Amino acid sequence: MCDGGGGSPGMILGALGDPPPNETIKAAADALKSGLVVGIPTDTVYGLAVDPWRPGATDKLFAVKRRPRNVELPVFVSGVAQALELAPSLAVPARLLMEAFWPGPLTIVVPRAPELTADLGDNTATIGLRCPAHPVPLALCASSGPYATTSANLHGEPPIHEASVLARSLKGVGLVLDGGPCDGEPSSVVEVGVGSPRLIRSGVIDWLDILRVASSRS
Numbered sequence: 616m617c618d619g620g621g622g623s624p625g626m627i628l629g630a631l632g633d634p635p636p637n638e639t640i641k642a643a644a645d646a647l648k649s650g651l652v653v654g655i656p657t658d659t660v661y662g663l664a665v666d667p668w669r670p671g672a673t674d675k676l677f678a679v680k681r682r683p684r685n686v687e688l689p690v691f692v693s694g695v696a697q698a699l700e701l702a703p704s705l706a707v708p709a710r711l712l713m714e715a716f717w718p719g720p721l722t723i724v725v726p727r728a729p730e731l732t733a734d735l736g737d738n739t740a741t742i743g744l745r746c747p748a749h750p751v752p753l754a755l756c757a758s759s760g761p762y763a764t765t766s767a768n769l770h771g772e773p774p775i776h777e778a779s780v781l782a783r784s785l786k787g788v789g790l791v792l793d794g795g796p797c798d799g800e801p802s803s804v805v806e807v808g809v810g811s812p813r814l815i816r817s818g819v820i821d822w823l824d825i826l827r828v829a830s831s832r833s
Contacts, residue, residue, distance in 0.1 A: 625654060625782045630792035633750040639792060640751075644759045646790045652676050654767050654781045655755065656794030658748040659720050659802055659819070660774035661781050663788065664691070664755070667733035667763040676763065677736075679787040682770040687736040688763040689722050689743030689804075693756035698744045701761060702727055708829035709807040715828045718748035720802035720819040735763055745802060751794045766801065774801065805829075 628639045646653050647666040652675050655662050663679060665672040667688070677684055692698045695713050699705065702725045705713075709725050727742035735742065747753065755762065767775045767785060775781045778793035803818030805825055812829045814822050 625785075625788040625791045627778055627782050627791045627793050630656060630751045630794040635751050635754055635792075635794070640754045640758050643755055643790060643792055647672075647755075647759050647762060649789075650675070651789030652679050652787055654778065654785070654788050654791035655764070656749060656751050656778070656792060656797050657764075657799075658718070658797075659766075659799035660776055660797050661767040661778065662752070662764045663767045663785075664752075664762050664764045666759065667735055670734075673734040673736070673763060675787060676765065679785055680765060680768070680770050682765065684737045686770070687738040687741070687743060688765055689724075689745055690733070690735065690761050691752050691756055691764050692744055692746050692761045693753055694718075694746055697756065697761050698746070701731060701733075701742055702744065704728075706807055706809065707832075708812060711828050711831060712805070712807065712812075712825065713744075713746070716820055716825075717746035718753065719746070720748070720799065721745065721825070722802045722804040722816075724804065724806040724815065726808060733761075733763065741806070741808075743804065749794070751792055 650669045650672040653664045665676045722743045722745040724743045782791045803820040804816040806813045
């Protein structure tokens with residue numbers, strides 16, 4: 616178990632169901648707007664979320680996770696439409712990957728809009744985007760818009776698979792949504808720019824399948 620440094624466990628709200636309870640999603644949306652760190656279930660493992668447009672919120676997440684700011688935070692989106700709001704100049708391979716593997720465990724790193732003010736870390740050139748195949752983060756995207764996220768564990772330690780473990784392990788999490796066990800593997804992460812796609816992290820989706828889709832044409 617991760618040791619988040621003690622402190623009282625974050626409040627846990629039930630989030631089972633598809634769709635999840637409206638009152639739970641509203642509470643999470645309100646927490647994000649208030650600048651709190653929220654623990655959420657995903658299609659892979661439990662994650663931490665913040666509103667990166669809320670001043671100071673991203674710093675709280677980096678502190679909770681003990682993650683250096685030079686390791687950029689990815690962003691959850693509800694689909695391609697929200698992705699285009701953050702990265703309007705998507706290359707064709709990036710669009711093909713989104714259409715083939717979203718919702719699902721694929722994070723796609725692309726050039727971010729120059730005017731984007733979201734604080735995702737020290738790197739302001741790119742943005743990692745993912746549309747998760749889980750009703751809770753998707754409902755939160757629909758309610759609050761895109762938000763920054765990362766796995767719910769101390770930087771470099773194993774991921775967390777249960778809400779109760781998250782609540783008592785990480786100091787500084789204001790709210791935890793309990794969607795049941797999340798026993799998936801981490802997402803695959805690929806960078807798609809002008810040249811060929813580059814594998815950043817191996818994950819659920821096979822690299823050869825990613826290359827095949829990225830090199831195809833609709």
